[in-house]
Amino acid sequence: MITVNHLTKRYGDFTAVDDISFTARPGSVTGFLGPNGAGKSTAMRMMTGLTPPTSGEAHVLGRRYADLPNPGRHVGVMLDASAQHPGRTGREVLTLAARTIGVDATAVARGLATVGLTDEEAGRRVRNYSLGMRQRLGLAAALVGDPEVLVLDEPANGLDPQGIHWMRGLLRDFADAGGTVLLSSHLLSEVQIIADELVIIGNGRIVAEGTTTQLLEQQGTRVRSLDDDALEVALRAANIDVARTPAGLVAQAPAAAVGRVALDARIVLTDLAAGSAGGLEELFLTLTAADSREGIAA
Missing domain, CATH: 3.40.50.300 (P-loop containing nucleotide triphosphate hydrolases)
Known part of the structure; x- marks a missing residue:
């Protein structure tokens, strides 16, 4: 230790x-x-x-x-x-x-x-x-x-x-x-x-x-399914904010909660991961932008 x-x-x-x-x-x-x-x-x-x-x-x-x-x-x-x-x-x-x-x-x-x-x-x-x-x-x-x-x-x-x-x-x-x-x-x-x-x-x-x-979940949960339209509706019905991105849906909830909504709605998931598509790199850049030599990247 x-x-x-x-x-x-x-x-x-x-x-x-x-x-x-x-x-x-x-x-x-x-x-x-x-x-x-x-x-x-x-x-x-x-x-x-x-x-x-x-x-x-x-x-x-x-x-x-x-x-x-x-x-x-x-x-x-x-x-x-x-x-x-x-x-x-x-x-x-x-x-x-x-x-x-x-x-x-x-x-x-x-x-x-x-x-x-x-x-x-x-x-x-x-x-x-x-x-x-x-x-x-x-x-x-x-x-x-x-x-x-x-x-x-x-x-x-x-x-x-x-x-x-x-x-x-x-x-x-x-x-x-x-x-x-x-x-x-x-x-x-x-x-x-x-x-x-x-x-x-x-x-x-x-x-x-x-x-x-925990830290990656602060960025939400990235999720894809066989029916993203239906999944988006189900997530919103569960009072979970969700946004569409080129990498799929990003839901502002833990992965377990997103998976539970999909299960209840009988929607087959093809991808489920903590964090946005940028993962740790996006989190790192966001948290340290003020201390970077390059500042906030485009």
């Missing part, structure tokens, strides 16, 4: 992180989202003891990260996959990480296999790695101590579609086994698929927090 209480970081007159509080729970993936410069990386650095907070605190597994005995055995951290010695081989990088936290050589072979780096690739110098291979190596280093918590900043950066699919499964399995995952990513479609809960920040402050389903 990660518990963040009133965490704040100021640099002179600039407040990078402004009084944020949230919890990332065991058995779940928490998406930590925000525009560039919103304070995500600074917050994650404070959680993992790399940057001292101005005020507030962050606890991992009930303690400050710095107070954990051998923290690498409890928390796997990947904040910058490019921060690896370019002159060492992948195997050497992972071996040093394993020795630092006191795990044996079998953990190195297991870690390389887990992230899909072959023996030949593990023998190459890191300077010759692609960005995606560096991401895999960084994740192997985060996992080498068999931690209970993962703190990952843009772990899918540089991965191809197959690699992204693989990482999604890996993190989902980790959480389903009782682990805690805090994940920062700009790949919003992937976050929407994998994240159980979301924390969205803008200008250093939390602008939305809750389960993925």
